[in-house]
Amino acid sequence: MNIAVCVKQVTDTEATAKLEPSSWRLDRSVTCILNPYDEYAVEEALRIKEAHGGEVTVVCMGPENATDAVRKALAMGADSAVLVSDPALAGSDAQATAYVLAEALKTFSWDLVLFGLRSTDGETGCVPGAVAEKLGVPLLSALSKVDIQGTTLTVHRETDEGYVAYECPAPAVLSVIKGINEPRYPSMKGIMSAKKKPLDIKDVGALGLDTTQVGLESAKTRVLSARSPEPRKAGVKVEDDGSGAEKIADFLTGAKLV
Amino acid sequence: MSDKEGILVVAEPKDGKLANVTLESITRARALTGAVGGPVSVVVMGADTAPFVAQAGRYGAERVYTADSPELAVFRPGPFVDTVAAAIAAADPAVVLCSGSPDGRDVAAGIAARLGLGLLVDITAIEAQSGAVTVTHPCFGGSLIVEKQATTIPLIATVRSNSFAREEAAVEPQVVALSVEFSADSLLAKVLAVACENAGIVSLEEASIIVAGGRGVGSAENFALIQALADELGAAVVADELGAAVAASRAVVDAGWKSHPYQVGQTGKTVSPGLYIACGISGAIQHRAGMQTSDCIVAINKDPDAPIFSCADFGVVGDLLQVVPALTEQIRKRKAAS
Numbered sequence: 040m041n042i043a044v045c046v047k048q049v050t051d052t053e054a055t056a057k058l059e060p061s062s063w064r065l066d067r068s069v070t071c072i073l074n075p076y077d078e079y080a081v082e083e084a085l086r087i088k089e090a091h092g093g094e095v096t097v098v099c100m101g102p103e104n105a106t107d108a109v110r111k112a113l114a115m116g117a118d119s120a121v122l123v124s125d126p127a128l129a130g131s132d133a134q135a136t137a138y139v140l141a142e143a144l145k146t147f148s149w150d151l152v153l154f155g156l157r158s159t160d161g162e163t164g165c166v167p168g169a170v171a172e173k174l175g176v177p178l179l180s181a182l183s184k185v186d187i188q189g190t191t192l193t194v195h196r197e198t199d200e201g202y203v204a205y206e207c208p209a210p211a212v213l214s215v216i217k218g219i220n221e222p223r224y225p226s227m228k229g230i231m232s233a234k235k236k237p238l239d240i241k242d243v244g245a246l247g248l249d250t251t252q253v254g255l256e257s258a259k260t261r262v263l264s265a266r267s268p269e270p271r272k273a274g275v276k277v278e279d280d281g282s283g284a285e286k287i288a289d290f291l292t293g294a295k296l297v
Numbered sequence: 298m299s300d301k302e303g304i305l306v307v308a309e310p311k312d313g314k315l316a317n318v319t320l321e322s323i324t325r326a327r328a329l330t331g332a333v334g335g336p337v338s339v340v341v342m343g344a345d346t347a348p349f350v351a352q353a354g355r356y357g358a359e360r361v362y363t364a365d366s367p368e369l370a371v372f373r374p375g376p377f378v379d380t381v382a383a384a385i386a387a388a389d390p391a392v393v394l395c396s397g398s399p400d401g402r403d404v405a406a407g408i409a410a411r412l413g414l415g416l417l418v419d420i421t422a423i424e425a426q427s428g429a430v431t432v433t434h435p436c437f438g439g440s441l442i443v444e445k446q447a448t449t450i451p452l453i454a455t456v457r458s459n460s461f462a463r464e465e466a467a468v469e470p471q472v473v474a475l476s477v478e479f480s481a482d483s484l485l486a487k488v489l490a491v492a493c494e495n496a497g498i499v500s501l502e503e504a505s506i507i508v509a510g511g512r513g514v515g516s517a518e519n520f521a522l523i524q525a526l527a528d529e530l531g532a533a534v535v536a537d538e539l540g541a542a543v544a545a546s547r548a549v550v551d552a553g554w555k556s557h558p559y560q561v562g563q564t565g566k567t568v569s570p571g572l573y574i575a576c577g578i579s580g581a582i583q584h585r586a587g588m589q590t591s592d593c594i595v596a597i598n599k600d601p602d603a604p605i606f607s608c609a610d611f612g613v614v615g616d617l618l619q620v621v622p623a624l625t626e627q628i629r630k631r632k633a634a635s
C-alpha cells in the first residue's frame with residue numbers, strides 16, 4: 040500500500056494567535072509545529088507500511104519554513120515529501136488548499152491518503168472531505184481504527200454512542216483522530232536520515248495550478264473583521280469552609296441555571 | 298445580485314429525532330427570511346423520514362425535502378452529499394446551513410468542493426442585511442472572533458450547537474420528495490456495523506449543562522461523583538429533554554479513565570453549554586480552547602492559583618471529593634423543596 044499523508048505546519052498552540060490587520064492573514068512569524076493531529080496520521084501510515092509494505096509520501100502546502108514540519112514527519116519514518124510552496128498560495132482558504140493538495144496528489148500514485156482530523160489553526164476539518172470530492176474517491180473521516188486486508192479497508196468511525204464500522208475498497212481518503220495510536224518520537228537516527236530523504240519543493244508553475252483558484256485574492260470566503268473577545272472576567276472565588284457546595288447552589292439558583 | 302432565495306437547513310438526525318442544532322438553525326433561519334427571502338426549507342434523509350418532517354414543521358419549516366432510502370439509514374459522506382446536492386438544486390437557496398458535527402462537516406466540505414463554494418465553518422451567529430450575509434466564527438480556541446462573508450452563492454456554513462435559541466412555530470410544511478440517483482462511487486463505502494456501547498449518552502455538543510472532570514478527580518471510579526452531579530442537574534432542567542453530560546480533560550483521557558469522545562479542548566470537542574462545571578481541571582490553554590465560550594463557568598479546584606479560575610464566573614477553592622457530592626445533595630434537596 041502506497042500512502043500519502045497530508046500534513047500542515049501550524050502555529051504553536053501556546054502562542055497567541057494574531058491576524059495581520061492589512062490582510063487578515065494569520066501571523067506565522069511565531070513558533071510553528073507539525074499539526075498535532077497530523078502526527079496520528081503519520082503514525083498510522085507508518086504502521087500500515089510496516090505491516091503491508093509500500094511507501095509513505097508526505098504532502099504539505101505551506102511557506103518555505105514548513106520544511107520543519109515535513110522533516111519531522113520524515114524523521115518519524117516517512118520516505119519522501121512534496122512541499123507545495125509559493126508566495127501566490129499565501130492566504131488560501133480551505134477550498135483552495137484542498138484544490139492544491141488534490142493537484143499535488145494527482146502527480147504520483149497512492150492507495151490511501153491520510154489526514155489529521157483537523158488543523159489546530161485552520162480548524163475547519165473540511166480539507167479532507169473537499170480533497171476526497173476533488174479526487175473522486177470515498178471519504179471516511181474521524182477514524183479510530185484502520186485495518187487492511189488486501190485492498191479492502193475496515194475502519195471504525197468514532198461517534199458519540201460508540202462507532203460505526205465501514206468497509207471500503209482502496210483508493211480512499213481517510214482522516215484519523217487522536218487516540219487511534221500513540222505517535223512515535225523521531226529517533227536520533229531518524230532525524231539524521233530525514234535530512235537526506237527526498238523533499239521536492241514545488242511552486243505553482245511546477246504543478247500547473249490555476250492561479251485564479253488560489254491565494255488571498257481568489258479566496259471564496261472573506262474576513263471582514265477580527266477582534267479579541269472581551270476577556271472573561273474572573274468572577275467570585277470563595278474558599279471552601281464546608282459551605283462551598285451551598286454557595287455554588289445559591290449561585291446557580293440565582294443565575295436561574297437550575 | 299442573484300435570484301437565489303431562502304434558506305436550506307440540512308437536517309442532522311440524532312436518535313430518531315432531529316438534532317438540536319438543526320432545530321436551532323431552523324429557528325434562526327426564520328428570522329432571516331426578511332433579508333434573504335423565503336422559504337425556510339429543510340432537507341431530511343434517512344431510512345424513514347416521516348418523524349423528521351413532522352418535527353421540522355413544528356419548528357417552522359415551510360418546505361421539507363425528503364429522501365427516504367436504506368442507503369441513508371446510517372451516515373456516509375457519499376450518498377449524503379449526493380442528497381444534499383439534489384436538495385440544493387431543487388431549492389436554489391441563498392443560504393445553506395449544515396450542522397457543525399463531524400457528519401455535517403463532511404457533507405459541507407463535499408458540497409462546497411462539488412459546487413465550487415466558499416465554506417464558512419463553525420459559525421455562532423449569522424446576520425443578513427440587504428442581501429449581504431455575515432457570519433461570526435470564534436477561532437483559535439475562541440481567542441479571536443472573526444466576521445466573515447462568502448463571495449460565492451449560496452453561502453454555505455456549518456453551525457455550532459447551542460448558538461441559537463430553539464423555538465417552536467408550527468406550520469404545515471409542503472413536502473417534496475427528492476429522487477436522488479446515488480453515483481456508484483458514492484456507495485463504495487459500506488456500513489458493516491453500528492456499535493452503541495454508549496447509547497443514550499447526552500452528546501457533549503448538544504448538552505445544555507456539562508460537568509467536566511480533570512486529573513484532580515483522582516481515578517476512574519471517582520468519576521461516579523461527576524456522573525451523579527450531572528444526572529442530578531440533568532434531571533433538574535425540566536424544560537430541556539437533553540439534560541447534562543459528563544466531560545473530561547485530556548489528562549483524564551490519557552490516563553484511560555474516560556474515552557476520547559469525552560474530551561473537551563483543542564484535540565477534543567468544542568462545546569458551549571449554558572453551564573460548564575470544571576472539577577479538578579487546571580485550565581490549561583488547550584482545555585480552555587474547547588470550553589471558554591460556555592455561557593457560565595463554575596470551577597472547583599483545590600489550588601487557588603489554578604488558571605481555570607481566571608475564566609470562571611464562580612469558583613470554589615476546595616476538595617472536589619467533598620464539594621461535588623455535597624453539591625449533588627444540595628441540588629437534590631432544592632428540587633425536592635420546590
Ligand SMILES: Cc1cc2nc3c(=O)[nH]c(=O)nc-3n(C[C@H](O)[C@H](O)[C@H](O)COP(=O)(O)OP(=O)(O)OC[C@H]3O[C@@H](n4cnc5c(N)ncnc54)[C@H](O)[C@@H]3O)c2cc1C
Pocket residue numbers: 052075510511512513514545546547548549560561562563564565566576577578579580581582583584587597598599600603615616617618
Ligand atoms: C497539542 C496539545 C493539545 C492538547 N489538547 C488538549 C485538549 O483537547 N483538552 C485538554 O483538556 N487538554 C489538552 N492538552 C493538555 C493540557 O495542556 C493540559 O495538560 C490538560 O488539560 C491538563 O488536564 P487537567 O487539568 O485535568 O490536569 P492537571 O493540569 O494535572 O490539573 C489537575 C487539577 O486538579 C486539581 N486538583 C487535584 N486534586 C483535587 C481535588 N481533590 N479537588 C479539587 N481539585 C483538585 C489540581 O489543583 C489541578 O489544578 C493539550 C496539550 C497539547 C500540548
Ligand SMILES: Nc1ncnc2c1ncn2[C@@H]1O[C@H](COP(=O)(O)O)[C@@H](O)[C@H]1O
Pocket residue numbers: 045046047048074076077080098099100101133136140153154155156157158159161162163164165166167
Ligand atoms: N496546508 C496544508 N498542507 C497539507 N495538509 C493540510 C493543509 N491544511 C490542512 N491539511 C490537512 O487537512 C487536515 C484538516 O485540516 P483543516 O481542514 O484545516 O482543519 C489537517 O489535519 C491536514 O491533514
